[in-house]
Amino acid sequence: MLLxxxxxxxxxxxxxxxxxEVPSHRLLLRAGYVRRAAPGAYTWLPLGKLVLDRVSAILRDEMAxxxxxxxxxxxxxxxxxxxxxxxxxxxxxxxxxLKDRRGGDYLLAPTHEEMFTLLVQDMTSSxxxxxxxxxxIQTKYRDEARPRGGLLRGREFLMKDAYSFSLTDDGLEEAYASMRVAYQRAFxxxxxxxxxVSAMSGAMGGSASEEFLATAEVGEDTFVxxxxxxxxxxxxAVVTPAPESPRVTAPALEVHxxxxxxxxxxxxxxxxxxxLGGRSDWTAADTLKNVVVTVHTPGRPDEVLVIGVPGDREVDLxxxxxxxxxxxxxLFDDFAARPDLVKGYIGPQGIKARYLADxxxxxxxAWLTGAxxxxxxxINVVAGRDFTPEGTIEAADVRAGDPCPACGAGELTMRRGIEIGHIFQLGRRYTDAFKxxxxxxxxxxxRPTMGCYGIGVSRAVAAIAEQHHDERGLLWPDEVAPADVHIVAAGKDGQVAAALELAGELVAAGLRVLVDDRPQVSAGVKFTDAELIGVTRSVVVGRRSAEGYVEFRDRRTGERNDVAVTDIPRVIATSLG
Amino acid sequence: MLLxxxxxxxxxxxxxxxxxEVPSHRLLLRAGYVRRAAPGAYTWLPLGKLVLDRVSAILRDEMAxxxxxxxxxxxxxxxxxxxxxxxxxxxxxxxxxLKDRRGGDYLLAPTHEEMFTLLVQDMTSSxxxxxxxxxxIQTKYRDEARPRGGLLRGREFLMKDAYSFSLTDDGLEEAYASMRVAYQRAFxxxxxxxxxVSAMSGAMGGSASEEFLATAEVGEDTFVxxxxxxxxxxxxAVVTPAPESPRVTAPALEVHxxxxxxxxxxxxxxxxxxxLGGRSDWTAADTLKNVVVTVHTPGRPDEVLVIGVPGDREVDLxxxxxxxxxxxxxLFDDFAARPDLVKGYIGPQGIKARYLADxxxxxxxAWLTGAxxxxxxxINVVAGRDFTPEGTIEAADVRAGDPCPACGAGELTMRRGIEIGHIFQLGRRYTDAFKxxxxxxxxxxxRPTMGCYGIGVSRAVAAIAEQHHDERGLLWPDEVAPADVHIVAAGKDGQVAAALELAGELVAAGLRVLVDDRPQVSAGVKFTDAELIGVTRSVVVGRRSAEGYVEFRDRRTGERNDVAVTDIPRVIATSLG
Structure with missing residues (x-):
């Protein structure tokens, strides 16, 4: 391939x-890989399409x-x-x-669980x-309220979605484990x-759902x-370890x-x-904060819910x-309509709304809380004596330093990442629905049981760009780079012809070559563009090309060496490994 | 590749x-290439996806x-x-x-002229x-009133659409000629x-628009x-040759x-x-039939139009x-609202509606027509004397035997085809619109001038199936077949193992192999399936496989020969050419 x-x-x-707003978006725009076509939708330009196709090919390969x-x-x-x-x-x-011309209801599918299940129902019997x-590997649609980060969160995007169908729960475990390995290989x-990372609380079954997070400062996902x-x-997915119940019961409730x-x-x-209560060591952690929210369940009326969390925590929406x-x-804000909920002074004792606690x-x-x-x-408002929550809920924020729910010994640390993959033991939700x-x-x-396995293909391109760039431009990993080598013709004394001749030889040797043969562009601009575009291996055909020498540059290591042009195929082959 | x-x-x-209703649809369903997912929308099954990808790869190759x-x-x-x-x-x-969550108007693009033009405006300057x-190569949408023929006319389909941008009209001609050759190669x-075939009347510029029609009885397009x-x-696009004007003027108009x-x-x-008029040799061709239609122009009120055609012709909608x-x-049908249009007795003389003539x-x-x-x-209603049409219109049906508008000497013959490609000198419509x-x-x-060049990729798969099948199944051309060879294990005495061993050798030699290794399926069913699936080259691993012999079958020629299994790679290589 010659470009x-x-x-x-x-x-x-x-x-x-x-x-x-994020580096991958800035660089993919600046280097000419994508252009914005609509809110949350991008056009792939020739270089971008090549990278997208390389990523798709790797995923296709590992899935097969x-x-x-x-x-x-x-x-x-x-x-x-x-x-x-x-x-x-x-x-x-x-x-x-949308509606079609006959008034039939249609959707642009965000995922295809239903269709995969129906297809398997149609195509299998035993x-x-x-x-x-x-x-x-298919285009998906979501009407995101806030598309952001260029390709990171769009409204039209490319997904690789896979589904496993197994006859037994053990079979599902095997399929899941096999896809987990395939994902590790692909990434x-x-x-x-x-x-x-675990993407679902342990209560619902340990490894039943895991996310692959590409570590990146701009990631939307926080993980511990x-x-x-x-x-x-x-x-x-973090499960809050519940402390042991106190052995001594607090004195009777007192209102102050x-x-x-x-x-x-x-x-x-x-x-x-x-x-109060003879203590002067009250801290926020001794108080019980009761946060009122409105729960919106699709297809059902809204419901008021009160959530109790220790006063030193916030509710993480x-x-x-x-x-x-x-x-x-x-957050609920219509306190005028609910005089029983006294804003700032709510307590769980005798509360008339649904109540869930941390x-x-x-x-x-025992808690200090509203009266x-x-x-x-x-004070001395005791859970189980003065009030009984309808259940617990994981709504309080997670913080660095919190105890580890797995080992109990360590502390949690916080990092940010981009969700690039999600694998999930879906079970029989859809096979039950479609019988x-x-x-x-x-x-x-x-009745078969299903696993689902997704990778955001266009998002992966952005995640790669987040992890592989410097202040001068992109630095594509070899397998996804739009070319194996970038040849720069630096000079007007036959260097363009020499560069094209070298490019032809390398293409004949099976390499994918990008050659900067622009006649009216200075060497400086060409070098800057080459760094921005991010093919890390380049060959500069400059002054010494007449003597048979060119410069080989490796932007990852920063090395630059004069090499006999006849030696270039070998040098590149070595460098490609 | 091993399947x-x-x-x-x-x-x-x-x-x-x-x-x-059409052979390609029947066979692609029966052989397991596609399944209907919705009206006018199909799911590609594994074999179908392979063929679709082969077709796309050929188009991509020829475009590049x-x-x-x-x-x-x-x-x-x-x-x-x-x-x-x-x-x-x-x-x-x-x-x-459709509308997005903010109420913005969106469409599912049927074609992308606007976007290509805007992209070129963004990316070029000189x-x-x-x-x-x-x-x-991208998924397109059209809300067809009557999706039909499976993949032949769908509502969601894959298109290869290309656009050329040239600075001069000569440049457009060159780009058009080059794409025309690329299309011939691809097909x-x-x-x-x-x-x-010409897809536009000569009046608008000869070769400015041409269609590639795959000859097929089930084709929707009639061509001459x-x-x-x-x-x-x-x-x-057929232009009706106008006869010469009569030299003698008819007598005065008479009403009867x-x-x-x-x-x-x-x-x-x-x-x-x-x-009437002293003649007894009146024929339908002497009469002038006036057909009333309602013209629907998007964004404008409907308009009544009367079309005059010789009485031996029908209006072809x-x-x-x-x-x-x-x-x-x-067709107009509200004659009660237009008493001036006397149904069955309309004449062009003094008509109060817009009037266009054949x-x-x-x-x-001179014509016999309504009074x-x-x-x-x-009778003796003379064009240019008793009435003057606002213009001519090509609305009368074209028939086998009509004179050829190009040479005048020959007669037209009629055939049917499937439109698989369309190339078109678009000119500056869009560059003007976007300045x-x-x-x-x-x-x-x-101001650049554009050409547009489209191929229906999914439709091409159906068109290939229409042209390449027999009563027993599909007969894929080599370049698009889902595999190079279909190996059938016919027997239960080690034939499956032998078939898989041969398959492994052929895959190692770079061939794409489909092997029927189903353990509980009879040889007869396997042969029937192989014929239906349509990989034309097959190897039967049967009784003589223990002696080192297999049968090589070519379904195109019907030949079947016992061949030493060691000779199979050479035989297939020869057959692939």
């Missing part, structure tokens, strides 16, 4: 694009190696299957929907047809440093590690006047100043949403 | 699918060889650019439109950036016999050839009572019976639509 910059559709930008078979579904689908699974309703505003892994080939064990989890203490800080100050999914929550609110724990009257609080049964070995029907 | 039928997602159908650069646009696009070109309105019901050919590699020259055209003659046949009978595009027409209605020609009164007709100017050689702005 000539004299004809290539490419315009590099010297200036930082105004609306690009893991026994995956490639199919391709339409993106525009009728409503019916998504009604069977209830996802038409659950997705709400997050999907694009245990002999299993296990089965199917995948596609390693893509040059993506990543951490595999442990200082002493191998635990790693998305913050949404606490005027002007609508905040935790003002309450703690007053409690200590007045030595992302953790809350994860706990409530598919419902979402927003796992730290164990039976027997449900303006200007009054209560997919096949003939078992014993002649009785068996 | 094992024991694990392949494949279920062949013995029965004809109920809703498949012709200097095309690949890009990829989103499918979901905002309304604005399509308002600039007026196509948001012109497309009307034919496109899928004559040095031209000429330029860009292409993409030849795809094994598609085709005819290149000539018995004595090389003329070929879509029926929509012609009761109960609402049809041409009844009128001709009466005219001959009464010897497809030709009429082509002549009126982007407007469309339907090119045969030349100045001086605009119930039960009365007029795309670049710096010219002389320092003045130049």
């Amino acid at each position: 000539r910059m004299s004809t290539l559709l490419l315009k590099t930008l010297r200036e930082e694009p105004a609306d690009a 190696a893991a026994g995956g078979q490639e199919v391709a579904f339409p993106a525009l689908l009728p409503r019916e299957p998504y009604d069977v699974s209830n996802r038409w309703t659950e997705y709400g505003d997050d999907i694009f929907t 245990y002999r047809d299993f296990p089965l892994v199917l995948f596609q 390693s080939r893509l040059g993506l440093s990543h951490t595999i 590690g442990c200082t002493s064990c191998s635990y790693a989890a998305n913050t949404e 006047d606490t005027p002007d203490t609508p905040t935790i800080a003002s309450l703690v100050d007053l409690a200590n100043a007045r030595a 992302r953790r809350l949403d994860a706990a409530l999914a598919p419902a979402t929550a927003t 796992p730290r609110v164990v039976a027997g724990s 449900n009257e303006p200007g009054r609080h209560a 997919l049964d096949v003939l078992g070995v014993d002649g009785k029907p068996v | 094992r039928m024991s694990t392949l997602l494949l279920k062949t159908l013995r029965e004809e699918p109920a809703d498949a 060889a012709a200097g095309g650069q690949e890009v990829a646009f989103p499918a979901l696009l905002p309304r604005e650019p399509y308002d600039v070109s007026n196509r948001w309105t012109e497309y009307g019901d034919d496109i899928f439109t 004559y040095r950036d031209f000429p330029l050919v860009l292409f993409q 030849s590699r795809l094994g598609l016999s085709h005819t290149i 050839g000539c018995t004595s020259c090389s003329y070929a055209a879509n029926t929509e 009572d012609t009761p109960d003659t609402p049809t041409i046949a009844s009128l001709v009978d009466l005219a001959n019976a009464r010897a 497809r030709r009429l639509d082509a002549a009126l595009a982007p407007a469309t027409a339907t 090119p045969r209605v030349v100045a001086g020609s 605009n009164e119930p039960g009365r007709h007029a 795309l100017d670049v710096l010219g050689v002389d320092g003045k702005p130049v």
